[in-house]
């Protein structure tokens with residue numbers, strides 16, 4: 001075995017958790033080494049997740065707007081799409097630009113980046129192996145590193161289900177993002193946020209889409225009222241949403257894939273150009289050599305940590321999709337900063353109450369804090385206030401007046417416990433409610449904050465006015 005090199009802070013994985021932890025650790029004066037097995041930085045989020053999916057969604061919106069602006073007096077001659085150009089734009093102008101940006105940021109912060117697969121040998125030592133099939137890895141091979149501190153941010157991978165091996169016309173979300181053409185027929189198995197976002201994007205790009213969902217509703221985690229707003233628009237796009245359906249098997253030939261599913265004991269089939277399976281993701285914790293350390297996993301394979309991300313092994317931290325909390329990039333960013341701070345002796349801690357979650361559906365859904373029923377389950381006396389986008393001039397002029405802002409607050413003090421936005425700009429508007437929830441603000445703080453007119457932000461203030469018993473535009 002080669003001689004060990006000594007490093008101060010080592011990070012495994014250059015996704016949102018890892019690269020942000022690296023930057024923060026460097027800002028705090030640590031000497032940082034980042035190990036990434038892929039040949040691009042940015043992890044799932046930048047390469048095959050958040051960023052390219054939003055690019056496809058944006059392309060779908062452009063096409064829809066081009067073809068459906070009659071209300072504005074604009075009639076186009078029938079806009080068409082050259083999808084290979086869309087894909088090229090997504091890769092070069094969006095993904096590559098963002099991943100190169102990460103590379104520049106790491107250089108600026110003097111982070112040493114090593115390409116290879118990190119495998120732990122002990123609580124203080126790892127090896128960086130050349131990337132390749134496991135059977136060709138030689139235990140005596142690779143760069144040996146002794147570390148003072150380690151942050152693991154190895155992310156997650158899509159779950160495969162029986163009968164739907166990712167191959168050919170059965171794809172995971174990565175395959176779904178990189179289809180060579182807009183499918184005429186597209187089947188999505190799993191109506192979570194990833195499935196629903198891409199179903200909407202391809203419907204906007206011209207596909208006929210069928211969503212097959214196992215539970216009785218798509219978008220688990222969002223309230224029925226919020227999901228209803230999205231279902232209305234999916235229906236308008238011609239998307240078939242089949243709930244309570246078990247996807248059983250798939251068969252494919254050169255041109256199509258046929259999916260068999262069962263509802264109430266009755267089997268049916270649907271044939272499509274592609275079938276995308278998005279039924280969740282599993283943490284990448286089984287090939288890291290964690291068994292040679294004191295690090296402990298829970299029954300879902302997530303690493304057990306304290307509120308700073310510290311594992312049962314004192315100098316090893318775990319963040320992002322392999323750690324607790326929602327599997328979202330902004331949570332990974334935050335955990336990365338907390339872990340880097342903890343290594344530098346800062347009194348940092350993760351607090352998940354103010355972590356927003358967004359689905360970039362049509363319209364967008366965004367939530368933060370507690371729902372009304374979660375607050376009640378906790379024995380809190382709560383009130384709620386709701387303002388519809390139909391009463392907002394900006395939403396009406398954008399022709400996007402579906403949805404609402406919903407505030408959940410304590411009955412006595414009016415402390416904001418949670419917020420829900422279903423409607424245009426929800427992904428941005430939720431930041432204000434996250435601030436309110438995080439800052440333990442009350443509805444009066446929001447009502448007394450002058451919001452610009454005419455903007456999509458006003459429904460937040462209007463909902464707060466309703467909460468105080470003084471509604472204006474309703």
Ligand code: FAD
Nearest residue numbers: 013015017037043044045049050118155320321327328329
């Ligand atoms: P990852 O981004 O998975 O990065 C982990 C990195 O570690 C990878 O680069 C991997 O190659 C590397 N690695 C793994 N093991 C090793 C090893 N042994 N040695 C070296 N390197 C290793 N989240 C949002 O917040 N908003 C969204 O809109 C959103 N959209 C999404 C859309 C899709 C289609 C998908 C799939 C996900 C989306 N997510 C979104 C989730 C988000 O991408 C993840 O939560 C986020 O990427 C997790 O960050 P991470 O740093 O934990 O891991």
